[in-house]
Amino acid sequence: MIFCWAGRVVDVWLGLVRGARAAWRALPGDLMASLVMGACGIPGPGREVREGAVSAVLVEHPRAARYLDHQWMPVYAQTLGRYVFAREPLPDHTVAHEMEHVRQWRRLGPLFLPAYLASSGLALLRGRHPYRANRYEEAARRCEFEPPKPRPVQS
Numbered sequence: 001m002i003f004c005w006a007g008r009v010v011d012v013w014l015g016l017v018r019g020a021r022a023a024w025r026a027l028p029g030d031l032m033a034s035l036v037m038g039a040c041g042i043p044g045p046g047r048e049v050r051e052g053a054v055s056a057v058l059v060e061h062p063r064a065a066r067y068l069d070h071q072w073m074p075v076y077a078q079t080l081g082r083y084v085f086a087r088e089p090l091p092d093h094t095v096a097h098e099m100e101h102v103r104q105w106r107r108l109g110p111l112f113l114p115a116y117l118a119s120s121g122l123a124l125l126r127g128r129h130p131y132r133a134n135r136y137e138e139a140a141r142r143c144e145f146e147p148p149k150p151r152p153v154q155s
Helices: 003-018 020-026 029-040 062-068 092-125 135-144
Strands: 048-051 055-058 076-081 083-086
Touching: 003 020, 029 062, 029 076, 029 083, 029 092, 048 092, 055 092, 062 076, 062 083, 076 092, 083 092, 092 135
Parallel strands: 055 083
Antiparallel strands: 048 055, 076 083
């Protein structure tokens, strides 16, 4: 709850400063993604997907395993900023899950990683699973199987 309100306050503040919002959203996630692509020898980003005003770059490449296999827990895909890393092409429900993480990165910028880790830590302190009970993962899982939202019909 606190992180949600903090994200909204930061978003309003950044809206007042021209150009600051784009820089806030890009750092450190997009920078980290560029470093991961270089370190893994991935020649460049993959396909771009868009949901409304949010776009993501899917880096679906076998060399992404060099990064994904060194996580503290096994992961199928991971989002850094607006880049989604995976070893192979992602199914639609996983793309929907990762798009929610892209929205979270956009909202919180550099605060996303500390907020994510804090949510996992709180879950662990409560005796719950640090991944499954993480509020950011819960929000992303809700997006996995939501039916498409109806678009307004123009007459």
